[in-house]
Amino acid sequence: MSEQPVAMITGAASGIGAATAVCFAERGIRVGIGTFPGDPHDPETTLRDVRDAGGEGVIVEVDVRSTESVDAFAETLISTWQRIDIAIANAGILRGSAFGAITDEQWHDLLNVDLHGVMRTARAALRHMAEGGSVTAISSIAGGVYGWQEHAHYATAKAGVLGLTRSLAVEYGPRGIRANAVIPGLIRTPQSTDAVNSLGPDGLDRAGGYIPWGRVGHPREVAEVIAFLSSPQASYVSGQAIVVDGALTTAMRD
Ligand code: NAD
Numbered sequence: 001m002s003e004q005p006v007a008m009i010t011g012a013a014s015g016i017g018a019a020t021a022v023c024f025a026e027r028g029i030r031v032g033i034g035t036f037p038g039d040p041h042d043p044e045t046t047l048r049d050v051r052d053a054g055g056e057g058v059i060v061e062v063d064v065r066s067t068e069s070v071d072a073f074a075e076t077l078i079s080t081w082q083r084i085d086i087a088i089a090n091a092g093i094l095r096g097s098a099f100g101a102i103t104d105e106q107w108h109d110l111l112n113v114d115l116h117g118v119m120r121t122a123r124a125a126l127r128h129m130a131e132g133g134s135v136t137a138i139s140s141i142a143g144g145v146y147g148w149q150e151h152a153h154y155a156t157a158k159a160g161v162l163g164l165t166r167s168l169a170v171e172y173g174p175r176g177i178r179a180n181a182v183i184p185g186l187i188r189t190p191q192s193t194d195a196v197n198s199l200g201p202d203g204l205d206r207a208g209g210y211i212p213w214g215r216v217g218h219p220r221e222v223a224e225v226i227a228f229l230s231s232p233q234a235s236y237v238s239g240q241a242i243v244v245d246g247a248l249t250t251a252m253r254d
Helices: 015-027 043-052 067-081 104-114 116-126 152-175 201-207 217-228
Strands: 005-008 030-035 059-060 086-089 134-138 177-184 241-244
Touching: 005 067, 005 116, 005 201, 015 030, 015 043, 015 086, 030 043, 030 067, 043 059, 059 067, 059 241, 067 116, 086 116, 104 116, 104 152, 116 134, 116 152, 134 152, 134 217, 152 177, 177 217, 217 241
Parallel strands: 005 030, 005 086, 030 059, 086 134, 134 177, 177 241
Antiparallel strands: none
16 A cells, blocks of 8 residues: 555535635645536646645545545545545635524535535545544634624524534544634635625625735635644644634734
């Protein structure tokens, strides 16, 4: 069995997940590129970028709403490379809805991806993970730091991710496995450029006016932190949540 680590990434055909796959490839980590067939992203783009970075990847269709699908993702990586060292529970959706109008179905559908999907991803990967392994889940400043009007289901899921990763850190610490979360601020990706459910391109441009760093973030700037948390350099970092937001949530508004 090769010593080269293997990472399982959900939602890796776009945005932060795709950037993370490339960061891993640059570090000699083989990547399972989880792609959701319901979305129009092209996972071949991620795979090409991984190969251009000198890395190795395999594209696997996965729907994090299904235990069978997520377990099959992990099994594919085991049969391909016989190991999983790193799990990145990144897949997520964002929907807007006034709280009073939200249906049980809308609430459940969002949590099924953004919270239960993280649980399924971590669970499937941890079954195969040995000492030195690491799980990182993607939360959000919505729920991870702030509340967000008309996005209570999203914020609830993203707050839940923090409880989950902290608990995994405690439960798996004695086995030498770490668990952390990353809390992105406003990052330019397909999710945030959706003008219906999120800020949209104009809203992101305007956000530069109140983010102390003067602009929204790039997916790569989140991916670098994920890569650090997944690395042996972070060997004593577990149960933490790192905010990557250009000081947005630190600033006092006047
Ligand atoms: P994105 O839309 O590019 O990425 C989300 C990915 O999840 C997509 O590739 C999508 O196909 C996948 N996905 C959706 N439903 C899925 C399902 N059922 N099964 C498997 N995969 C599924 O946007 P992004 O911003 O890169 O999002 C990545 C993560 O970062 C998400 O969890 C998101 O909530 C979080 N986040 C993003 C921002 C931001 O400003 N962009 C801020 C905070 C948190």
